[in-house]
Amino acid sequence: MLQAGEWAYSEKLKEHFMNPKNILQGENTDEFDGVGMEGNLQCGDQMMVVIKVDKEKEVITDCQWKTYGCASAIASTSVLSEMVKGKTLDEAFHISPKEVAVELGGLPDNKIHCSVLGDKALRAAINDYYTRNGMADKVKKEQVKVICQCMNITDHDIEDAVLEGARTYFELQERTKLGTVCGQCKDEAEVLLEKFKHIHFGV
Amino acid sequence: MKVYFDHNATTPLHPEVKKEMIAAMEMFGNPSSMHAYGREARANVEDSRRKVADFIGAHDDEIIFVGSGSEANNTVLSLFVCATNQCVGGCGMRSTIITTKIEHPCVLETAECLVHRGANVKYLDVDRYGKIDLDQLQGMLGSDVGLVSVMMANNEIGTLQDIEAITKMVHESGAYMHTDAVQAVGKVPVDVRKLGVDFLTISGHKIYGPKGVGALFVKKGIPYCPLIRGGHQERGRRAGTENTLGILGLGRAVEMRALEMPAEEERMLILKNALRKGIEERIDDIYFNGHPTDALAGTLNVSFSGVEGESVLLYLDLEGIAVSTGSACASGSLDPSHVLLATGVNAEHAHGSIRISMGRESTIEEVDYLLEVLPRTIKKIRNMSTAYIKGGVHAASR
Numbered sequence: 001m002l003q004a005g006e007w008a009y010s011e012k013l014k015e016h017f018m019n020p021k022n023i024l025q026g027e028n029t030d031e032f033d034g035v036g037m038e039g040n041l042q043c044g045d046q047m048m049v050v051i052k053v054d055k056e057k058e059v060i061t062d063c064q065w066k067t068y069g070c071a072s073a074i075a076s077t078s079v080l081s082e083m084v085k086g087k088t089l090d091e092a093f094h095i096s097p098k099e100v101a102v103e104l105g106g107l108p109d110n111k112i113h114c115s116v117l118g119d120k121a122l123r124a125a126i127n128d129y130y131t132r133n134g135m136a137d138k139v140k141k142e143q144v145k146v147i148c149q150c151m152n153i154t155d156h157d158i159e160d161a162v163l164e165g166a167r168t169y170f171e172l173q174e175r176t177k178l179g180t181v182c183g184q185c186k187d188e189a190e191v192l193l194e195k196f197k198h199i200h201f202g203v
Numbered sequence: 204m205k206v207y208f209d210h211n212a213t214t215p216l217h218p219e220v221k222k223e224m225i226a227a228m229e230m231f232g233n234p235s236s237m238h239a240y241g242r243e244a245r246a247n248v249e250d251s252r253r254k255v256a257d258f259i260g261a262h263d264d265e266i267i268f269v270g271s272g273s274e275a276n277n278t279v280l281s282l283f284v285c286a287t288n289q290c291v292g293g294c295g296m297r298s299t300i301i302t303t304k305i306e307h308p309c310v311l312e313t314a315e316c317l318v319h320r321g322a323n324v325k326y327l328d329v330d331r332y333g334k335i336d337l338d339q340l341q342g343m344l345g346s347d348v349g350l351v352s353v354m355m356a357n358n359e360i361g362t363l364q365d366i367e368a369i370t371k372m373v374h375e376s377g378a379y380m381h382t383d384a385v386q387a388v389g390k391v392p393v394d395v396r397k398l399g400v401d402f403l404t405i406s407g408h409k410i411y412g413p414k415g416v417g418a419l420f421v422k423k424g425i426p427y428c429p430l431i432r433g434g435h436q437e438r439g440r441r442a443g444t445e446n447t448l449g450i451l452g453l454g455r456a457v458e459m460r461a462l463e464m465p466a467e468e469e470r471m472l473i474l475k476n477a478l479r480k481g482i483e484e485r486i487d488d489i490y491f492n493g494h495p496t497d498a499l500a501g502t503l504n505v506s507f508s509g510v511e512g513e514s515v516l517l518y519l520d521l522e523g524i525a526v527s528t529g530s531a532c533a534s535g536s537l538d539p540s541h542v543l544l545a546t547g548v549n550a551e552h553a554h555g556s557i558r559i560s561m562g563r564e565s566t567i568e569e570v571d572y573l574l575e576v577l578p579r580t581i582k583k584i585r586n587m588s589t590a591y592i593k594g595g596v597h598a599a600s601r
Contacts, residue, residue, distance in 0.1 A: 017514075018521060023587045037589070044511065044530070044539060044554040046589045066589045070513040070530070074587070 009071070010105030016075035021082055024050055024064040032064075034132065036124025039117050045069040047077060049121035051084075053129055058089045065121070069114060072107055076100050076115030080122060089126050093140060095119065097163070098200050112200060113163040147189055150181035155192055162196040169193060206524040206569045210409075210562035211358050211386060211502060216452070217411035217563075223455045224413065224448055234445050235436065244447045251454025255418050258457040259403065260394040267419045267437045268450050272385040272406035273309035275419035276352075278430040278441075279381045279402045280313040283350050284320045297349030297378065303327040303335055304545040305362075306354050310383060311541075314352075323347070329545050332494040333362030340369065344376035351380050355387035359529055359542040359558055360493030361502030363391065370399040379425065385409055385417075389460040390499050391468070401425045407449060411563065412456030416449030467563055471500035474561055474570050478503055481574040486581050490552050492543055501561040504529075506543075506552035507581050509590030515557050518580045524573055529556040551590070 009017075029035050032050040039046040045068060052062035063081040067073050080100050084092040097116045101107045107115060123140070130138040145155045153176045161175040169190055173179055179186050197203050207215070216224070227247065232240030234248045249263070256263045269275045283300055302314055304326045314324045325343050327335045335353065344351075351373045356363050366382050373380040381402035384393055388403075389410035395403055403420040407413050421427055427440060434442030482489060488508035507515065512530030519526055529540030530553075538544070539553035548556075559573070585591050 014521075017517065020587060025586075027591075041509075041551045041554075041590055044550065048589045066587050068509060068511055068589045070511050071517045073511075074514060 009075075009108070012079075012103075012105040013072070013075045013107070016078040016104070017071045020074050020078040022062075022064045022078065024048070024066050032062075034125040034127075034129030036121040036126070036128055038120040038124055039068075041068055045073055045114065045117055047073065047117040047121040049077070049081075049118065049125045051122075051125045051129065053089065055133070060084050060087055060089065060092055063122070065118065067117070069117065070111075072111040072114035073117055076104060076107070077118035077121075079103050080118045084122065089129065093123055093126050095122070096199070098202075113160065116160075116163055147192065148176075148178040148181075148185045150185075151177045151179075153178040153185075158189060158192045159196045159200075162193065163200060166193070167197065204523055204569070204572050206572055208559045208561055208565070208569070208573065209525045209527050210565075211361075211499075211558065211560035212527055213408045213414065214411045214562055215564070216413065217456055217459050219459050220412055220452045220455045224452045227448060227451050230447060230451075232447075234447060244445075247451050247454075248445050248447060251450045254454040254458050255405065258393075258461055259388065259405070259420060260396050261420050262423065264438070265395075265420055265423055267421060267440045268445060268453075269417045269419050269441055270415055270443075270446070272383065272404050272409075272417045273307075274430065275404040275406075275417050276307070276309045276381075276383055277313050278419060279404070280310065280317060280350070280352065281430050282426065282428055283322060284317060297347055299323040299325060299343075299345075299347045299349065301325045301327060301340065301343050301348055301351045301378075303329060303353055305329055305333060305357050305359075305542045306352065307358060307383060307385070310352055310354070327353070329362075331546050331548075332497075333357055333360045333492075333542070333546050334494060334497070335364060335369070337365075337368060337372065341372060344372065344378065346377065348373075348376060348378040351378055353380075353382055355382045355384040355393070356390065356499050357493070357542060358386050359540055360504045360546070361386075361499035361560075362494040363387065363497045363499065366398045366400060374399065386499065389457065389464060390501065392464075395420055395422070405453075407453040407456060410456050410460050413449045413452040416446050416453050418453065463563060468500045471561060471565075474565060474567060475500060475503050477567060478559065478561075478570050478573070481570070482577065485574065485578040490548065492546060492548060492552075492556060499560075501565070503559045504543075504556055505559070506548065506556040507584075508551065508555065509588045510555045510581055510584045512539075512554060512556050514584055515555075515580060518583070519557075519573075519576060522576045522580075524576060527558045527560075529558065530554050 029050050033053040034051045037048045047067045049065045051060050054061050063084045065077050065081055097119050100115055127139045147153055147155055157176050161172050166172045166175050172193055178189055232244040234245040252263050252266050256266050300322055318324055329335055353364050353369055355366050370380040379401045382400050383404045385404055385406040388405045401422045405418040407416040429440050431442045490506040492504040512528030516528045529543050543553040
């Protein structure tokens with residue numbers, strides 16, 4: 001059950017939640033140049049982002065979306081869809097969840113992970129556009145590096161754990177089970193922990 | 204219109220309780236003091252004890268005032284591991300506790316903690332309506348079981364358990380019986396003698412009393428050991444100067460419950476039936492959680508396909524309606540309600556549930572207002588939901 005005080009949301013976030021911008025109407029995505037879908041209903045959140053692209057300039061002219069998600073997911077994707085219009089594919093690809101959070105006037109720490117999905121879906125849509133237009137070489141594969149060989153934990157898993165609230169190595173271990181077998185990855189994991197804390201929370 | 208439909212979370216003070224508490228604001232004496240100030244406070248505390256005892260059919264000296272329902276539940280479970288051979292576990296002879304998968308976290312987390320202190324904990328499953336299976340309980344009971352703790356009414360889905368039948372089985376096996384009756388007391392008749400329980404938990408703020416006060420019933424002659432030590436208060440069973448004002452409020456609250464409860468249950472049922480019917484008529488792809496009949500009259504838990512519960516809660520909040528949700532996002536964790544998952548609903552329905560809990564001041568006008576706002580809220584969310592697009596899980600069924 002919802003605990004009071006856990007959603008100290010900004011006015012801007014409330015506005016985007018109440019009146020979300022650029023929701024894809026209906027089911028048809030044929031008129032769009034790129035479609036990205038991330039997450040699934042079982043996990044409790046899912047996001048779809050579709051884009052139209054000016055092919056000469058490689059600029060995003062329209063961005064629409066749908067989600068099965070909470071208030072933070074709705075508001076952050078609404079803001080994201082406004083932010084990317086007029087941006088080049090490359091610029092849009094590199095918008096970080098933190099920039100979206102800043103644009104929203106801040107997000108409660110435990111809600112940051114809700115906003116990450118819109119970002120991922122946008123990148124998937126951009127990659128989809130490249131693939132459809134014979135530019136598969138431009139598809140930016142998310143670089144994944146396995147940090148903990150024993151438990152098969154990647155740098156992305158560490159980033160997700162930080163977004164979900166892990167702040168210490170112990171908390172990281174609790175969430176991911178990283179480093180619980182041989183422990184050789186501890187130093188590298190701690191460096192990444194600090195890096196993602198800095199990127200997402202400025203600490 | 205402002206509508207408060209979250210009575211299972213907490214209730215507003217009953218006007219009579221508020222009146223009496225305000226009138227008593229000047230009473231500051233310590234009930235342990237022998238002088239007039241102390242005697243006045245003592246008289247009020249004992250008066251409340253009598254009222255609480257009367258309300259559940261107990262003796263005065265079987266009532267211990269505590270700080271919350273959570274404290275009462277912690278106290279009972281902690282009786283299980285005690286350095287003396289007076290403990291409920293019989294000094295390790297009976298090292299198993301049985302509880303259910305749908306208890307409040309204050310029971311579940313305490314039980315988990317006791318495992319580190321040598322206890323063995325077994326969890327009863329529930330069926331799709333939230334009822335435990337007496338045959339499963341019978342199978343778990345044995346000479347190793349010291350304590351069984353089963354909540355009387357569930358806070359999320361309202362399902363009531365047959366505590367009388369459960370207690371009978373538990374006592375036949377030689378174990379002690381506790382029920383967390385925080386959501387039941389004041390909503391359904393509770394008589395500790397009829398139920399036969401050894402321990403029963405009551406909370407003040409769920410029944411229009413103040414927060415920060417609860418009561419624990421401990422049957423005479425049952426092994427007991429305080430959780431909070433260092434004072435002779437509550438006959439040495441709970442140290443700490445009494446929360447006199449809170450205790451006074453709790454006493455008045457149960458008094459008012461005794462007066463109002465009989466007529467209220469029927470009215471609550473009428474409201475709930477109107478709500479259930481209205482939701483069924485106006486919204487497709489819904490799923491009601493909890494037992495259709497053996498449940499709290501004021502509690503309705505419903506899941507909406509393709510919709511995430513926290514967004515429903517917040518859209519309703521913006522329209523002045525307060526409900527709660529079993530959605531994971533609202534709690535900050537990734538797992539949705541443990542209660543709903545225990546009833547076997549799929550993850551999507553667990554994520555997409557809201558709990559509507561009505562109370563004594565709820566009206567049919569409020570139900571009508573919710574029925575006006577809810578359909579367009581669900582429609583709005585479904586319009587932006589991926590669950591309703593091509594290839595989505597619900598697209599085909601439309």
